[in-house]
Amino acid sequence: MDAATPVVELKQITKRFPGIVANDSISLKLHKGEIHALLGENGAGKSTLMNIVFGLYQPDEGSIEVNGTPVTIDSPNKAIELGIGMVHQHFKLVQPFTVTENIVLGMEPKKMGVHLDYKTSVAKIKKLSDQYGLKVNPNAKIQDISVGMQQRVEILKTLYRGADILIFDEPTAVLTPQEISELMGIMKRLVEEGKSIILITHKLKEIMQISDTVTIIRRGKVIDTLKTEETNPNELAEKMVGRSVSFKVDKKPATPKETVLEVKGLTSKNKDGIAVLNSLNLKVRAGEILGIAGVDGNGQSELIEALTGLSHVENGIIELNGKDITNKSPRHITESGVSHIPEDRHKHGLVLDFSMSENMVLETYYQAPYNRGGFLNKSAIDKQATRLIEQFDVRTPSIETKARSLSGGNQQKAIIAREIDKNPDLLIAAQPTRGLDVGAIEFVQKQLVAQRDQGKAVLLISFELDEIINVSDRIAVIYEGQIVGEVLPEETNDQELGLMMAGSKIAGGTA
Ligand SMILES: Nc1ncnc2c1ncn2[C@@H]1O[C@H](COP(=O)(O)OP(=O)(O)OP(=O)(O)O)[C@@H](O)[C@H]1O
Ligand SMILES: [Mg+2]
Incomplete structure (x- = not known):
């Protein structure tokens, strides 16, 4: 050789x-x-x-x-x-x-x-x-x-x-x-x-x-x-x-309206008794995207779990449209108007051995028109799945294909399609573009902005600083289970955010 x-x-x-x-x-x-x-x-x-x-x-x-x-x-x-x-x-x-x-x-x-x-x-x-x-x-x-x-x-x-x-x-x-x-x-x-x-x-x-x-x-x-x-x-x-891609999200300034999500004094401990959420406060209004920046492990996962009913908190209040949803069940919270793009798509996003069709109605199958007198209405479910898959360009051989055999990025696109289509008041997007190609990232970020423009409240949690700066209207920095500061994307940069994420308090106030 x-x-x-x-x-x-x-x-x-x-x-x-x-x-x-x-x-x-x-x-x-x-x-x-x-x-x-x-x-x-x-x-x-x-x-x-x-x-x-x-x-x-x-x-x-x-x-x-x-x-x-x-x-x-x-x-x-x-x-x-x-x-x-x-x-x-x-x-x-x-x-x-x-x-x-x-x-x-x-x-x-x-x-x-x-x-x-x-x-x-x-x-x-x-x-x-x-x-x-x-x-x-x-x-x-x-x-x-x-x-x-x-x-x-x-x-x-x-x-x-x-x-x-x-x-x-x-x-x-x-x-x-x-x-x-x-x-x-x-x-x-x-x-x-x-x-x-x-x-x-x-x-x-x-x-x-x-x-x-x-x-x-x-x-x-x-x-x-x-x-x-x-x-x-x-x-x-x-x-x-096969086309040119824009790396910058095109968006008009936000016109925020009433408060949709308000979190007050949220506190929770992990199994070792260590506080993972430490009296956390934040607000997201209709028509705005609040980005949460932070180093992994500073309470992001626990915050999402609390907001979506996946875990209980010891103290504090979570209000959605003025109603208390603290420690309510995931189904109750979903029905109250919360959609969730989860960070772990295999654990919380999809049932891998179900078909794509079934996965598209995971949270709604018991409602009309998918349920008719206790029986699943397959043609309604298939129609819904077909529509979502086309609209969101999910690459799958068919709606009968098991979620497991889709590529990682296409699994993610399918979840995003389902969650946005539920027409929520609050959309929680956790690492929504992780594993996506640049074209799909552009698409998803545009969807988040479109949701905002339709008057939804969007909470974006991401480790990608570029994404946080590009997509958010306001940025809150999370550190050791607290929001330690808030900045505006047009007034900050990687360095400042990086310092705040490491615990130094530059900007004042809480989100
Ligand atoms: N075991 C399998 N059975 C059936 N189809 C499969 C299987 N593995 C992959 N595929 C299909 O083959 C195609 C290529 O998938 P692959 O996982 O190689 O994509 P990828 O380039 O790695 O994408 P990503 O960036 O999303 O990870 C996809 O359409 C996928 O659905
Ligand atoms: Mg791959």
Whole structure:
């Protein structure tokens, strides 16, 4: 093999699922020491292609070469044997086990011809973590470490198994800005040490910052492969969605009316008795978008749970249109006029084994016209689902398809369609664009503004500062379970918000 031989070459890979060609004759070359970004719309076929390289799916047509040799990758074990590792978006770690235990898990002594020795393992992990700048505490339990740390454990796990080729499927979607910049450093280090990386991400900034090459796919086909230094975010966005994309939300100044949501002195403790909401106050009026900025873990999830009836609070009042909804049931709150785009779409957004049709009426199936004298009215449900799927451009082979087999971004679009269509007074949008492609982000943000313009109150919770600044009419900063300040988007910037999110009180007042 000479230096020009790709470490992985995909030749005309085709993969079909019922009703869809997920990969349509895709060819791609990954060279040694390269970071090759894979960019494409939600449902374009990126994860499918990488699952083929990692041996989780078999291609219907096409071939794969590793270091110039044709191979059949019929299982993840085979992929690992060939030096291919994958860091999945949803980690597969065992919570009560330590970092070290997780890393060596599955490397049975017999298979490796050596006995598992904890001390030797710790030493080997330490060596790897020093070499690649992957700082972890080998003795910590997974349940006690942050998401960013857990991801490092996943990376170490692949390196421990000897991976030279690493696949990252949307690794930054779940990370904080700080963790993202650390991961970027780690990836640079990995390629400097001779590894090769395929990176799936929707964030054009990350692609521009770290990749060497970028391949764009659309509806299962390769549109182009470009050198990163010879392209720019606008060109990439246009190639991936087939039209130009605006990164700025077009909106008129808000004309807020009466108060829709008022939260007073909201207090709640977690199971260890630590206050997670600490006398929190906020107000959202009809016709405005209040954005909540904050570092993950400062009470955002608890606030949403309290507002939607998913958890009880000890103290404080939540009023919707002047009526007390504190500690009411989720159904009561929904029926009072609250829609919720949840941050965890698998836990609270969809029933993955239900059809798309059923998922579109999850909260309304018991009402007319979906329920007729105790029986489900399938034709009414199907009609509703068809309408929503068309209107919100949800890419699914059919309304009978199970939610599980939709791409991540299309699952998210389906939830947004359902929640907006309920015509709520208050729309709670938690991380609404997480995992979405740039075209879909533009679409969703426009929908939020349109809801506002129709006189709804919108509460936006997002870790994306760009999104908060772009979409909100007012910004409230949450820190340690309190709103510590409020700013106007046109009067603030990343730096000021960043400082407030870290706990320094600059602007006064509460939301
Ligand atoms: N196991 C499966 N069964 C049926 N269809 C599937 C399956 N996995 C994926 N698909 C379909 O294949 C297409 C490509 O999906 P894939 O998950 O590869 O998209 P993606 O590019 O990773 O999108 P996203 O950015 O939203 O993650 C989608 O239409 C999806 O519904
Ligand atoms: Mg995917």
